[in-house]
Amino acid sequence: QQMAKAEPVDLSGYERIQQHLVRPPYAPEHDQIAKGAPKIVEIELTVDERLMVVDEDTGASIWAMTYNGSVPGPLIIVHQGDYVELTLRSHTRNVLEHNIDFHASTGALGGGALTHIYPGEETVLRWKATKAGCFTYHCAPGGAMIPYHVCHGMNGAVMVLPRDGLKDRDRNALPYDKIAYIGEQDYYLPMDENGTYRTYRDAGEDYADSLAAMRTLTPTHVVFNGAVGALTGNRAITAEVGQTLLMIHNQCNRDSRPHLIGGHGAYVWESSFSDPPLTEMETWFVRGGSAVAAMYTFEQPGVYAYVNHNLIEGALLGATAHFNVGGEWNNALMEQVVAPRTMET
C-alpha cells in the first residue's frame, strides 16, 4: 500500500557490523560508549519450536516457541541511531506461523506486519533505533495467537544504549562490568482432572487448553530463563565485590517486581534511558510488556537471590535466580554481633 510508493533510503554511508547473539543470561560483545558513527547492526534470529522441561520436579513441560532456542530470546545491544537489520528464519520442522514485533522500533506494528513467516521461510527487516532504553520484542501473529506465542516463551529484549553510555541524574557516567539478562516467563500449563500437567506431541496441539488456562490470568509457573532453577545452584551468575552488574529484566506479558535480596537497585531505568534513573530502590517495577535495567555495585560477598518479590511467584512458582559474589566481608556494613543462641531466661 503506502509502502510500495515510499522513497528509497540511501544507507550507503553506514558501516555494517554483525552482532553474534549469545544465550541468556549472557550479553553479546558490545561497546558501552559508541565508537564512530551510527552503524547497521546485522543480527540473525531463527524460530525454533522445541519441547522444554519447565520444572524437573513435576516434569511439567511446554512446546516452547523460541528465537534461537532459548527462553527468553537473545539480548540484542545497539546504540541510539544505529539500525538493526534482522534476518528472521523459521526452521522447516516448525509447524506454526511466527513474526516479530520490536517495541524499540517505529511503525508496522513494530515490524510485526512485515515479518510473518511460515516454517521454511525467511525475511529481512531493518529498523532504526531512535529511542534509548531496554525494550522487549516478541512474536505477535495476531489475535489470540499473540498471548499464546508470548506465553510460550517467544520474547526477548533489545538494549538501545545512549551513544555516550549510561548516566545518572547529574549526567555522570555509569559504566558496568557485567550484564545479567533475565527473562521472566509466565506459563499457563494445562492440567488434567488429576492435576497432572498434560503433555503434547507438537507445538500448537495445546492451543485450546492453553487459552483456557490463560483466561484464568493465573500462571502455573513464573520462571527466569525458561525453567525453574535455570539460574540457581551451579547455574548461578557470578560476580565480585566492587563489580557493577547491569540487570536487564524482560517481562513481555505480566507485571513484575524484581528485588535483589541483600542488595538494591542503585540505579533503575523503569521507563527509558532518556529519563533520570530512579535510585536506591528496594524493589523495582516491570510494567508487563517491558524490559528494564537496574544497576548495582556489590559491597558484600555471598549468595544473592534475585527474585520477583511477589514471594509466592518467587519461591513457589519459580521466579528466583542466584548471584554468587566473591570478595571480603565488610563488618562496617553488617555484623553478626551475637550468633543464634539459647536465650538467657
Added chain:
Amino acid sequence: QQMAKAEPVDLSGYERIQQHLVRPPYAPEHDQIAKGAPKIVEIELTVDERLMVVDEDTGASIWAMTYNGSVPGPLIIVHQGDYVELTLRSHTRNVLEHNIDFHASTGALGGGALTHIYPGEETVLRWKATKAGCFTYHCAPGGAMIPYHVCHGMNGAVMVLPRDGLKDRDRNALPYDKIAYIGEQDYYLPMDENGTYRTYRDAGEDYADSLAAMRTLTPTHVVFNGAVGALTGNRAITAEVGQTLLMIHNQCNRDSRPHLIGGHGAYVWESSFSDPPLTEMETWFVRGGSAVAAMYTFEQPGVYAYVNHNLIEGALLGATAHFNVGGEWNNALMEQVVAPRTMET
C-alpha cells in the same frame, strides 16, 4: 455538621461557562492554554442504568451503570484554578442510589458524601480544580456498592490542564492535535453452571452473583469503552503522520499497562502534570484508580493497536483499540528489506 457553619464563598467575579460533554473516545471543546482568569465550568451528568452488550460474539451483557449513557463516563476538561460545577441527575427509571467521587477534588470523600441521589433526584456540587493532572471519577455509594458500581462501568475522567498547557521536563510547550479518551473497564460477569453468561432483568438483580465473581479478582472481560471491539474496525480512531495524539487512559479499579503497538509513549504523565513527564516509554502504567495521559506524534502510517499489554487481557479479554494513521511510509525508520520467502537451503 461543620458544613452548616462554614463561611459562604463569594464567586461573583468568576465568569461562568458551560462545557458540553461528548461521548468517548472524544473530548469536549477546550483551550489547551487557558484564556483569561479561572472560571466556573458548568457540566451536567445524568445517571443512566442501561443494558449493554459487552461481547457480541458470546452475547455477554451487563446492566451498566453509566454517567450520560456511556462506559466510561464523558471526559471533562478544565484548567487548574477553575471550578467544576456539576449538576448530577438520576433518571426516574433507574432503580439504584448513586453518587460521584472526583479524585481531582478535595474533601467530603471527593464529593461522594454530598451527592447521594435516588432515581428522580438531582443535586449540584461545586469544587475547585487545585491540582493539574488526569483524574478518575466514579460512583462510590459506600461499602460493597463501591466496587459493584465501579465494575459496572460507573467511572470516567477529568483532565485538569495547567493554565499554560502541557510542558516537557525543560518547560517546553507540548501541544497536541487530538485526544483519544479510553476507558478500560474490568467486568466480572456471572456465569451459570454451563459457563453461559447470565442475563438479568434489572440493574441490581446481579448483585450477589457479581460480588461472588468480583471476589475472584479475575475479570471475565477487560474492554475499552464499554465493549469488546468498541474502538476497532470502522470504529477505530483516526490520525495522520505528523499529528500529536494525547491518549487519556482511565482505569478506575485495576492496574493497567497501555502500549501502542508500533509507537511509543513519547511523554507520559503517570502521576500528575506537576511532575516532569516520563519519556520514550514502551509500556506505561495506570495504577488502578487513576487516569493517565500519554502523548505520541505519529511517524509512520498504518494501523496501530493500542492495548493493555498483559496480552491475555489485550487479545483474549478485549482490551484492544485501533488507530488508523494516514500518511507516507518512511523507509529511513523501517524497511522490509526482504519480503517473506522460502529459505535457500
Added chain:
Amino acid sequence: QQMAKAEPVDLSGYERIQQHLVRPPYAPEHDQIAKGAPKIVEIELTVDERLMVVDEDTGASIWAMTYNGSVPGPLIIVHQGDYVELTLRSHTRNVLEHNIDFHASTGALGGGALTHIYPGEETVLRWKATKAGCFTYHCAPGGAMIPYHVCHGMNGAVMVLPRDGLKDRDRNALPYDKIAYIGEQDYYLPMDENGTYRTYRDAGEDYADSLAAMRTLTPTHVVFNGAVGALTGNRAITAEVGQTLLMIHNQCNRDSRPHLIGGHGAYVWESSFSDPPLTEMETWFVRGGSAVAAMYTFEQPGVYAYVNHNLIEGALLGATAHFNVGGEWNNALMEQVVAPRTMET
C-alpha cells in the same frame, strides 16, 4: 566462611541509643532532622506466633507470625548513616524457625542468613542504614517458607530518613506532624468444601493448605494492620485541618495502590528518599515487597477513607482505613450548591 576472616569494625566513637518500638499504626519517638553524628540505634523484636481473628464477621482466623505481636511488625525509624542493632528473640512457646531480612541493609540476604533462630533462641545483628527511604523487612527462612511466613503477617517497615529530613524536588523542607503506619497484608486462608474457613491448633499446621491457597495468587483477605476494620470506626486515625500526615504503606508481597478518598498524595516517595517525590497523585503504587511514604496536608474536615484502590480489595477484601479530620469546612474548595432533591420534571 568469608565472615570469619573479616576485619573487626571499631564503633567505639558511636553513641548508642535505644528506640522503644510501638504498636502500629503509631511511630516511635524520633527526630525528623538528625541531631549530631550517626548513632547506633538499639531495637528489640520478639517473634510471637499467635492466633488472630482476621474478620470478626466470618470468624476467619490465622496463626499469625509476628514481630512483637502485631501485623505489621513495628515501624523502625533511623537516619541515614545510623546503625540498627537488633536483638531478635523467639518465644519458647513458638513452634517454627524464623529470621529477618531487612531490605534497607546490605549483604547476607539482608541479614536473613545471620539470624535464623528457633523457639527459645536469640541473636544480635547490626547493620548500617546507608540508603534513605522506607524499606520493608520480613521473615525469610528459605524456600516455600518465605511466602508462607510473609503471608502470615511476618513483615514490617524501617524508615531511614535523610539526616536533614524530607525535601521536595527543589530541596525545600517537608516536615510532617504525624505518621500513619499502615501494613497491608494479603492472607490466603484455607476453606473447607463448604466454604468455611478452617481453624488450626498451632502455627504451621496450615502449611500444606496455605501453600495450595497461595498458589491461586488470589487472596481471601487484603487487610490493613492485621484484620478487617483494624483502622476504622473508633480505631480510625485522627488529624486536624492544617496538619501534615506522613502515610507509610508497607506491602511485603503483593502490589498495592493506595488512595486517600477526598485527599491526595501531595508528595509520594515510591522509590527512595534519594529521588524527588512524585507530586499531587490521585493513587500511588507500592511495588510488592516495598514500603512507600506519601505526604498530605489536610484542607477539609471530615472522614477520609484510605484504601487500596482496587476497590474489590478495598471494599470487599478489607483494605480500608479511616482518618477522622477535625476543623472548619472550606466552601472555596467544595460546596454543596443544591442538596439532593426531587427533579423538577
